[in-house]
Amino acid sequence: xxxxxxxxxxxxxxxxxxxxxxxxxxxxxxxxxxxxxxxxxxxxxxxxxxxxxxxxxxxxxxxxxxxxxxxxxxxxxxxxxxxxxxxxxxxxxxxxxxxxxxxxxxxxxxxxxxxxxxxxxxxxxxxxxxxxxxxxxxxxxxxxxxxxxxxxxxxxxxxxxxxxxxxxxxxxxxxxxxxxxxxxxxxxxxxxxxxxxxxxxxxxxxxxxxxxxxxxxxxxxxxxxxxxxxxxxxxxxxxxxxxxxxxxxxxxxxxxxxxxxxxxxxxxxxxxxxxxxxxxxxxxxxxxxxxxxxxxxxxxxxxxxxxxxxxxxxxxxxxxxxxxxxxxxxxxxxxxxxxxxxxxxxxxxxxxxxxxxxxxxxxxxxxxxxxxxxxxxxxxxxxxxxxxxxxxxxxxxxxxxxxxxxxxxxxxxxxxxxxxxxxxxxxxxxxxxxxxxxxxxxxxxxxxx
Amino acid sequence: xxxxxxxxxxxxxxxxxxxxxxxxxxxxxxxxxxxxxxxxxxxxxxxxxxxxxx
Numbered sequence: 001x002x003x004x005x006x007x008x009x010x011x012x013x014x015x016x017x018x019x020x021x022x023x024x025x026x027x028x029x030x031x032x033x034x035x036x037x038x039x040x041x042x043x044x045x046x047x048x049x050x051x052x053x054x055x056x057x058x059x060x061x062x063x064x065x066x067x068x069x070x071x072x073x074x075x076x077x078x079x080x081x082x083x084x085x086x087x088x089x090x091x092x093x094x095x096x097x098x099x100x101x102x103x104x105x106x107x108x109x110x111x112x113x114x115x116x117x118x119x120x121x122x123x124x125x126x127x128x129x130x131x132x133x134x135x136x137x138x139x140x141x142x143x144x145x146x147x148x149x150x151x152x153x154x155x156x157x158x159x160x161x162x163x164x165x166x167x168x169x170x171x172x173x174x175x176x177x178x179x180x181x182x183x184x185x186x187x188x189x190x191x192x193x194x195x196x197x198x199x200x201x202x203x204x205x206x207x208x209x210x211x212x213x214x215x216x217x218x219x220x221x222x223x224x225x226x227x228x229x230x231x232x233x234x235x236x237x238x239x240x241x242x243x244x245x246x247x248x249x250x251x252x253x254x255x256x257x258x259x260x261x262x263x264x265x266x267x268x269x270x271x272x273x274x275x276x277x278x279x280x281x282x283x284x285x286x287x288x289x290x291x292x293x294x295x296x297x298x299x300x301x302x303x304x305x306x307x308x309x310x311x312x313x314x315x316x317x318x319x320x321x322x323x324x325x326x327x328x329x330x331x332x333x334x335x336x337x338x339x340x341x342x343x344x345x346x347x348x349x350x351x352x353x354x355x356x357x358x359x360x361x362x363x364x365x366x367x368x369x370x371x372x373x374x375x376x377x378x379x380x381x382x383x384x385x386x387x388x389x390x391x392x393x394x395x396x397x398x399x400x401x402x403x404x405x406x407x408x409x410x411x412x413x414x415x416x417x418x419x420x421x422x423x424x425x426x427x428x429x430x431x432x433x434x435x436x437x438x439x440x441x442x443x444x445x446x447x448x449x
Numbered sequence: 450x451x452x453x454x455x456x457x458x459x460x461x462x463x464x465x466x467x468x469x470x471x472x473x474x475x476x477x478x479x480x481x482x483x484x485x486x487x488x489x490x491x492x493x494x495x496x497x498x499x500x501x502x503x
Binding site: 016122125132204 | 466
């Protein structure tokens with residue numbers, strides 16, 4: 001039954017694309033995030049649906065879309081350089097077969113991030129992409145949130161629709177992404193036009209944001225808690241009544257702590273003493289190994305270079321009588337980086353890390369510029385821009401904090417958010433250039449147009 | 450059960466969104482603020498020139 005519904009939905013989606021080719025673009029984003037072919041047991045799991053829609057989206061843009069006012073951004077050039085560089089390291093990788101395996105999806109994510117902003121010519125397209133990304137992620141987040149609220153979950157135990165660590169279905173990745181989309185959800189509540197603001201939209205958005213906050217509890221990913229704390233602080237910039245916000249957040253935390261499962265609070269306490277925690281100690285050992293490795297191989301070892309690591313970890317004694325509380329030393333092999341930064345460093349070396357950091361920090365700076373430029377606009381049709389830039393920027397910062405502890409340097413969802421940022425910048429530039437206008441500032445006291 | 454509920458809810462919302470997008474002209478073409486302003490100005494001018502019907 002579910003399979004038939006998926007097939008009907010997907011084919012209807014593709015069918016609509018023939019009337020409005022931009023919908024192919026949305027369709028690919030949907031497939032990339034939800035992966036219906038993996039949730040299904042027949043027909044769509046046997047055809048390369050993702051590749052077909054990828055082709056349709058690019059073909060639709062090439063042959064049917066208006067390209068007169070298409071703009072290129074510096075960050076797209078950075079993405080092209082990163083793509084070329086990753087291809088080069090894949091060719092010279094320490095593990096050619098395994099590197100090829102990761103390259104097979106990384107190139108798609110990068111090409112898509114380069115291509116996507118070219119299609120984002122109108123405000124409605126930007127909004128539509130944000131909405132489809134949110135609803136696609138919501139299909140995972142709502143299920144995870146409900147299961148957590150129902151008492152399910154546990155580290156590596158919360159099943160998010162799909163019982164494999166694919167894309168957003170991996171617990172720590174989803175926790176980070178879920179927290180990073182909260183600002184975008186709250187933006188949509190007030191500025192959406194496909195679903196204009198009303199009580200139903202508000203109800204859905206608040207419920208979804210709450211489900212997203214529950215995910216780090218359900219997956220017991222410590223990263224999620226750190227991300228949530230970062231977002232709480234960042235939100236101080238965006239809220240109108242700061243004192244009220246601080247009081248409300250404090251009350252919420254105080255009310256939530258007694259309701260949290262004991263296993264969760266125990267796990268979160270391990271954040272303080274990483275030396276007594278096996279997972280964290282191994283992580284630090286792998287990071288040390290990566291640093292030593294890259295000093296000898298400054299161009300990195302290509303994708304999945306971590307497979308060659310062999311680390312000896314010394315763990316301090318932990319509190320209590322738990323079986324893993326004793327001090328000891330053990331050896332680990334082929335442990336993943338568990339950090340986007342070290343993933344880039346180990347796999348792509350210093351040049352790759354620099355390109356990657358440049359890409360992200362340029363995004364943050366651009367969003368800050370856009371935010372400041374439009375913050376005080378009084379043109380009704382521009383009022384969505386500054387909050388949107390802020391939401392994307394906050395989501396981006398949460399992702400950058402989350403990727404300190406999770407190896408999500410090439411997570412396609414984040415590259416779509418990056419594409420949204422690029423799309424927003426080029427959209428604003430185009431508007432300004434077209435009209436020779438700057439946003440009308442409140443301080444100058446101009447009348448609303 | 451929970452999985453199906455979550456999938457159904459989000460997919461129904463996506464379907465409604467796509468249906469609405471299909472009927473929105475501003476998906477592919479956005480009128481620039483200046484054009485909009487010019488259109489409004491022209492409309493005002495013609496409105497002033499020609500007497501309005503009651």
